[in-house]
Amino acid sequence: MSYLQCMKNQTHFILAILCILIINTVIAQPSPNYEFRGVWIATVENIDWPAKKNLSVSEQKASFTRLLDLHQSNGMNAIVMQIRPTGDAFYPSQYEPWSEYLTGKQGLPPNPYYDPLEYMIAETHKRGMEFHAWLNPYRAVFNVFKSSVAPSHITKIHPDWFVVYGDKKYFNPGLPEVRQHTVRVVKDLLNRYDLDAIHMDDYFYPYRIAGKEFPDQKTFEKFGKGLSKDNWRRSNCDSIIVDIHTTIKNTNPRVKFGISPFGVWRNKSQDPMGSDTKAGQTNYDDLYADILLWLSKGWIDYVTPQLYWERGHKLADYDVLLKWWNENGYGKHIYIGHGIYRGGSNDAWKNKNQIPEQIQELRKYATTQGSVYFSSKTFEKNLNGWNDSLRNNYYRHPALVPPMPWINNDAPDQPSVIQKSNTVTITYNGHLKIRGFGIFSVPLGKEVKFINSQLLQIIVTNKEAIINLNNVPDVNGNKLYIATIDVNNNVSALKELK
Numbered sequence: 088m089s090y091l092q093c094m095k096n097q098t099h100f101i102l103a104i105l106c107i108l109i110i111n112t113v114i115a116q117p118s119p120n121y122e123f124r125g126v127w128i129a130t131v132e133n134i135d136w137p138a139k140k141n142l143s144v145s146e147q148k149a150s151f152t153r154l155l156d157l158h159q160s161n162g163m164n165a166i167v168m169q170i171r172p173t174g175d176a177f178y179p180s181q182y183e184p185w186s187e188y189l190t191g192k193q194g195l196p197p198n199p200y201y202d203p204l205e206y207m208i209a210e211t212h213k214r215g216m217e218f219h220a221w222l223n224p225y226r227a228v229f230n231v232f233k234s235s236v237a238p239s240h241i242t243k244i245h246p247d248w249f250v251v252y253g254d255k256k257y258f259n260p261g262l263p264e265v266r267q268h269t270v271r272v273v274k275d276l277l278n279r280y281d282l283d284a285i286h287m288d289d290y291f292y293p294y295r296i297a298g299k300e301f302p303d304q305k306t307f308e309k310f311g312k313g314l315s316k317d318n319w320r321r322s323n324c325d326s327i328i329v330d331i332h333t334t335i336k337n338t339n340p341r342v343k344f345g346i347s348p349f350g351v352w353r354n355k356s357q358d359p360m361g362s363d364t365k366a367g368q369t370n371y372d373d374l375y376a377d378i379l380l381w382l383s384k385g386w387i388d389y390v391t392p393q394l395y396w397e398r399g400h401k402l403a404d405y406d407v408l409l410k411w412w413n414e415n416g417y418g419k420h421i422y423i424g425h426g427i428y429r430g431g432s433n434d435a436w437k438n439k440n441q442i443p444e445q446i447q448e449l450r451k452y453a454t455t456q457g458s459v460y461f462s463s464k465t466f467e468k469n470l471n472g473w474n475d476s477l478r479n480n481y482y483r484h485p486a487l488v489p490p491m492p493w494i495n496n497d498a499p500d501q502p503s504v505i506q507k508s509n510t511v512t513i514t515y516n517g518h519l520k521i522r523g524f525g526i527f528s529v530p531l532g533k534e535v536k537f538i539n540s541q542l543l544q545i546i547v548t549n550k551e552a553i554i555n556l557n558n559v560p561d562v563n564g565n566k567l568y569i570a571t572i573d574v575n576n577n578v579s580a581l582k583e584l585k
Contacts (some may be wrong), residue, residue, distance in 0.1 A: 108278050118484035119450070120527075120542040121576075123389075123422045123457025125165035125219070125346075126158050126466070131172035131189050135463040141191035144199055152210055154463055161466065161474050162482020165217040167286050167347075167459060170204055171272065172257070173234070174227040174241050178204035178280075182272050189233035194237030208281055217488050217545040219284035219345065220276060224269055224327060226290055228256035252293055260292060260323040260375075261306035270330050275421065277338040283337060283488075284343035289393060291324045291376040294368055320375040332386040341575065343491060347391035347424055347459070348378045350408055352415070362411040365402040377506045382417040388491055389419055393438060395426025397435035398444060406448060413452045420456045420489060423449050427460045430470030439471040446481050456489045466480060484561070485545050487525070490576040499571040501579045509556040511584060513546075515571050522572045523547040526554070527581055528565035535568065535581055547573070556584065 128135045136154060137147050158166065170177040175186040176194055179202060197203065204220075211218040227249055228234050229240050238244060242249050248265055249256050258265045269520035273285060292301060293351055303320075311319045328346075335342050351359035353371045360379075370376040381387045392412050396403040412421055420530075425445055429436045443505065449455045460466070466474055490496070500517035502524060512523050527540040542559055546552045559567065567580035 099577075102129050118541065119486055119490040120484070120537065121456065122486040122541065123420070124163045124460040124482060124486060125167050125217075125422065126163055126222070126463050127167045127424075127459060127461045128154065128463040129172075129461075130169040130171060130177060131223075133188050137189065140188060140488065142244065144197050144201055147197070148190075148201075149204060149214065151207060151565065155210055155214055155216070157466055157474075158463070159214050159216065161477045162485065163216065164486055164488055165219060165283070165459075166211055166463075167219040167221050168207060168211075169221040169223070172218075172226070173223065173229045177207075178202055178276075180272070180275065182235040182268070182275065183241065184239045189541050191235075191276060192237075193235040194239055194307065200440055204280060212281070213547065215545045217283040218281075219286040219343075220280070220282050220285040220358070221270075222273070223290055224287055225258045225260055225265075225292070226255060227258050230254050231256050232464045245327065249325070252299065253296050253405070255293070257293060259303055259306055260320070260327070261303050261310055262308075266323075266327045266330055269327060270334050272329050274338055277335065277342060282339075282342055284345055284388075285331065286345045286347065288347045289349040289370070289376070291374045292320055293374075295373050317372070317375070321371070321377050324375050328381050328386050332412040341390040341494065343494065344386075345389040345391060345394055345420075345422075346376075346378065346387050348376055349374060350392045350394045350396070350424070351403060352378055352411075360415075361406050364404070379415055379417070380420050384413070385417075385419070385493070387419065388494065389422060389456075390416065391422045391424045393424040393426070393461070394445075395424065395429060395461070397441055398448070399431075399435070404443060409445075409448055409452070409455070409508065413454045416454050420491065421454060422457045422459050424457060425458055425460050427470070427473060428462055428465045429466065430468075430473065435559055437471070439473075439476075441469070442473050443476050443481065454523065457486075485542055487545070487572065487578070488544065495573075495575040495577065497573075497575075498577045499573040499579045501582045502569055502571050504569060504582060504584065511554050511556060511569075512551070513554065513569055514551045517571070520574045521549060522574050522576065523549075524552055525570050525572050525578065526559055526584075527568045527570060528562060528566060529581070530565050535566075537570075537578060540568065540581060541565075543567075 133139055176183045177186055185196050187193040208218045250259050308314050335344050348370050351364050351366035351369045353369050355361040355363050370378055394405050394408050396405050398405045431437055499519045500516050502513045505512040515521050524546045525542055526544040527542055529535055529540050533539040567584040570581050571579040
């Protein structure tokens, strides 16, 4: 038998063992204990929050907490919050002015003064949810004809850094000064705020406008260094990703870095590695974002491909793309982006089973760790009853954001427990920063292991909690256990509650 045949047989054996483990996990956990469940909250053009410009501060706060409560009730454990839509800020910044989408006029602070980002992070963490700060890397002015632009905006200070394409103004990605500015913005955020992740979407180089070339020829002639223009543009995007990755690791290595690209890297007609799709534009060829390179090099920690098409779509089938991304994740986390906003838009999206079936399909892959939904506003309508499907079925039990062992793999100590009748005092005495405690059930006769457990409740605290066992949901005669959850979502060994 040849060496290659031996290796192939060993691979098949290992895959068979992994399949058995996965099947056992699915049987033991009807609802995954680890699953990313996020929602994009867009601020550009007031898509999701605030509902309109210049709401009062009290209404801004109240509407934001209403959003959080809605998403928490639907089982979400993370929000992806847009805080820098157009070279501006939803927080006080020395580098960029206040966003017009907050106060109605760019550069104008909220009155009475408060820090919206600090408030949003605190409210999100209070609910045990993660806060992923969503930044647009290159868009600078959303509409050159009508957007509010402050005198302090970077386009006024360094006009030579920008180009106009269509009705928008963009940072010129080919300029080193642009990358340096973006890195300063990211580093400032990492130093001042308790973020869980930095997140960037699909807008690197802009989507092509028919008949118009992106106006960066002079920059290419200066910095091209013998590359083709396409490869040079891709190298510019690679460079900003590397710079941000390095900045995160050197400033706050606990923070994750994620990208939510357009759903098609390349079509198979363009590249044998591409997906069996017929997308008109792609990440690699049109947006110059080589996502697979970033994943393979470990420059990003997760990818959230925007698979906004339905199952069976003729040009970009959800199932085909789901499989493709799972085969090209390079060991990093994959969270699928769902186009829930499309509900009711055509026959496929009038089907109330469209989103439930997408969730069922992604859960078949051990290499996919969850979902993110675009966008928040859609959930206020409960289209096709999808809120009910999530709340009462797919997300009925809570889940933790999956930990990333390449960032941190240190399990916290078990909590100490003092029990008097049905009242239990739980205390963590370890040295790690914790998110809180989790209450788990394990069926009688099953080995007491995380893989055999079902997470029933997350208690958010930094040290101690008092619970009444009568208030624990879904016990169903199973034995109850408690565990410590650290801020990286690592879980201690389970400890029995008598």
